[in-house]
Every structure is written in structure tokens, then in C-alpha cells.
Amino acid sequence: MKQIAIYGKGGIGKSSISSNLSVNLASNGLEVLLVGCDPKSDSAINLFGGRRIDTVLDLYKKGVTDPDKLVFEGFNGVKAVEVGGPAAGVGCAGRGILVALKTLNKDYYLEKGFDVVIYDVPGDVVCGGFAGPAREGYADEIYIVTSGEYLSIYAANNIVKGLFNLNVKLGGIIGNMRGITNEVEKIELYAKEIDSSLIGAIERNHKIHESEIEGKTVLEKYPNDPLNLKFKDIGSKILQNKKAKVPTPTVDEKIRSILGGVY
Template sequence: MSKTKHIAVYGKGGIGKSTIVSNLAAAYSKDKKVLLIGCDPKADTTRTVVGKRIPTILNILKEKRNVKKEDILFRGYGNVMCVESGGPEPGVGCAGRGVIVAMKLLEKLEVFQEKPEVIIYDVLGDVVCGGFAVPLREDFADEVYIVTSGEYMALYAANNISKGIKKLKSNLGGIICNCRGINREVEIVEEFAHRINSKVIGVIPRSELVQKSEIEAKTVMEKFPETEQALKYDKLSKKIFANQEFVVPEPIAVEEFEEFFRTFQ
């Protein structure tokens, strides 16, 4: 079996990162063994793959002393293996703690010994907390992709994420533009990617099919497999899997970022 592909996907909360990650997992499941790890305190990464919300590792550990693999690992669409790290209640404790605890438990229970061909980490990127660097700092993930739209706050978060990637000397594989329908959006994101020494690896258009599928707790890949939107996710999955071009990003200074954004107004 070929070397496992370890992918970490970061992005601002609410940017559609989990939607992209779950559809990537569904796309890969057609011919690969996939492990999907939700590292977002909202614990919603795997909902559309499994068809429901699954218990988080942190919650299970509160209830059980001797946790078994079957307590935390759930099978979803395409036999994707799904795990949610979980997090504390809002305003209580460190949100990144769940990621740290989850990674240690996954190793202890030998979940990585299931030999998946693709492991995808869905990581919240707008919380300043060491726990969210774990997939990179501990070498669980080999490559990183940042999801953003052309909106100011999404790009501001993407720039901050790139600072973290640079500090950890990790491999940035590219920017995923998840469109919100703003003026000159792809152009803005492409210019941002260029400024930080990266590239746009995929563009996902805004689509009502996302909402329709997620209402039924399904991915677009499962609910609408023959559509143009599903084709976009499938194409992105192939580009990421084949990608061999990685960089340590050069984030934009605050003043330059403000000037960059003003040029598109």
C-alpha cells in the first residue's frame, strides 16, 4: 500500500470548511480507505458523512474510564472512518484541549493502524490556541490547505493561519476558494494566494445543493452525486491527492494586507 496521505484543512469558523472536508472524504471513499478527524469544537465535521452527530472523544472520556476503539470510531458513507475530538462548553476551558486529548487517544487505541490511505483533519483556524497546532506540530499531518472566501475577515484569518504554518515550518499545499458570491472573488483569492507565495488549488462555487444535502445530514457527494457541484468536490479531491507542490508561506504584514484589500474595492 502506498504512503498514507495526511491532510489538514484549516479555515475561519463558518467559512464552509467542514462542508468541503466532508465532501472530500466522501469523494476519496469511492476508491480509498479514509479516516476523517473533526478537530473543531462544534463537532460537526462528520455529521453529513455518518448521517447524524456522533459522540465526541471528550464527552466519551467523561462517561467512561476504559474507552474502546468502537466507542469513538464510527463508520459513515463510503465506509469512511469518523472521529470527533470535541471541545468544552463555550467560555469554559481551552478549546484546543480536545484536539490534544483526541490525538493521544487515537494513538493509544491504534486507530492509525487501520492503515487508511487518506487521513483528513478538519481544524478551526481562528482560535489562538496551541491545541489547534497539534496536527502540524506533532507531525500528524504532512500538508495543509486553507479554506477562504474573498471576504475580508476570511482572508484575514487565512493570513493568520499562514503565520502559524510558517512558524511550524509546515507544508502549505494551496488555498481553497469557497465562494460567497462577492464581486471579483476568485481574483481576490488568487492575488492573496500569490502574495503569500502559494496558489489556489480549487474553487468551489456557492450552491443551494449544499444546504439541501446538509438538511438531510448528507454530503453533496451522496445526495447529489451526478451534479456539477459534486464534480467540483471530486476534482478538488484529485488535485489535492496528486499535489506535490508545497511551500512555507510568507504571510502579509498587517499594513500590506489592508492595502491589498483596498485595491479591490
């Protein structure tokens, strides 16, 4: 079993990549569990035709803690869990993630025979709770989603600082392209700077957008589209990746210098 966590700047496309990766890995015959850690509960929405599943924390409030009742089966047999969380502006979403992770743990995943567990974690590492999936016993390695834009790479570097502090391995960078000049080169240079690599890039594609409007992954709406092969390729690279290591964060000036040098 391999457990990975997807981090990245808010709005960069972590949930799109996580759900598309999940269904494509499942189409290769793997048992996949997608754990959405965003209090907005929108990680798995594209596996259920736009329907929101009951969240771990909503069920927890009702006294339901049996993991089997927290996991739902979505498109292509992918199992999914949404951690959920408090309403905006109250409570502590980070604590919610920790409580949910305690309920859903490695022993349960092994018992159920999952081959891959993907944690989709919101935003930057904002507090200890959001770093929960990166802690020992959960994700084996982290993947950061970024575009070649400055703020996205700046956020990625902030996550790298968190991984460095927590001594957590980074599997690599996944590019979610915005169509800016020399974007792949920019991300590759940054990845090299932090002692990592770009393991794959998803080009900007209207089919992702169109699929999501219907609450679907690309595989469901456009099963024969080559874009699916790209997700499969990233998925197999992740499964075969043996080069994950603790990254070394860089400084802001260096990021600006890298991005400025490849206009």
C-alpha cells in the same frame, strides 16, 4: 497515507468542504478518516444523516480509550471521529484536541490502512492545542479555506503566521466562494503573496445548503451533480500535491491593497 488539516475562519465552510471531500475521495476507492476537531462536534454530522456521533472526549470521560470504539463509519464508508470538547465557556478545548490526537495517532491510522486522514480544525490557530493537528507526526500539510472577503483572508493570513512560526507546510488555498466581484482573482493574488496557490474553488451553490439541512453531503443527496466532480478534482489535486511549503505571511496593508486593487 496522506494526512491533511483544513483550517480557516470560523463559519467559512471548512466542515462542508471536509465532509464533501471525504465522501468523494472515498468514492474513488480510498479509505478515508475524517477527524473533526471542533468542540461543537459538527464536522462529521453530514456523514450520518444529521446524527451526532459520540465524541472522543465524551467516551474518554467514560473510560473508553480504545481507538476502534472512537471511530464510526458514515456515508460511503468514510470513517469519522469527533474530538468533542467542554461545554462553551469552561475547560480547555485545545487540551482536549491534544489528548484526542494522542489516542488517535499515526500508528493506528497505518494499522487500519487509511489512505487519507482529514483534520477539520476550528477557527484560527487560537492556542497550542488547536495547532496540534499541524504538528509533526500529524498533518503532512495544511489547506486553508477562504472566500475573497477581507475578514476571511485576514483570518487566513493569521493562520499562515501560525504555520510560519511552527514551520508547517501549506498545501494551498481552497476557495469557498461568496459571490463577490473578482473573487477568484483576489484569492489567487493573496495566495501568490504568501508563496502559495489556489488549488480549487467551490462556487456558492444552494445544493450544499439543501444537502446539509438533511444532514447529508452533496454526493449523497445529489449523486450526479457536477459539484461532486469539483470536490473530486480538489481531492485528487491534494493527493498529488508535491508543492507544499512553509508559507510567508503578509501584512494587513498588503491584503487591503490586493483586495482594493481588483474591485
